[in-house]
Amino acid sequence: MKSVTKLALAALLVCGSPFVAVAQDAAAPAAPAATTDANAMSTGNADTYGSLISSFAAGKMADLSTFTSASTVNCVMVSSLKGDAATEAAALDKALTDNAAAVTTLKTSVSGNADLKAKLEASNCPIDKVVAVTSGADGAFTVYVDDRT
Secondary structure, eight states, X not given: OHHHHHHHHHHHHHHOOHHXXXXXXXXXXXXXXXXXXXXXXXXXXXXBHHHHHHHHHTTOOOOGGGOOTTOOEEEEEGGGOBXXXXXXXXXXXXXXXXXXXXXXXXXXXXXXXXXXXXXXHHTTOOGGGEEEEXXXXXXXXXXXXXXXX
């Protein structure tokens, strides 16, 4: 049995392994990230109801004290989120109800951040309808606006 194992291992080393190819592919350089204008209005193409709801559940709201005039902000309308609005909107409404105090505090924080407020106003992103703000690894902020009402 040990001979079979040694022979198989030797064959993999000589002939190569599909796992080596996978590892090499994984190390390939990534495509450059898309850039957005500092006042971009997103259509929500990459955003889903689930990702927004999970940001409430995980308490993943952005630290607005790190937002500066150089920060990028994207405004995402809830009506543009991917998913089944007929069923997932109810789950979002529950998350908003369960987190009503946090949403109110968030709106106050957004209004109190002059740089963020100015960018949102410049991009016609209604501050009074902000329900969440998240930030990505790239430092960009995403502001979710409930435009359903």
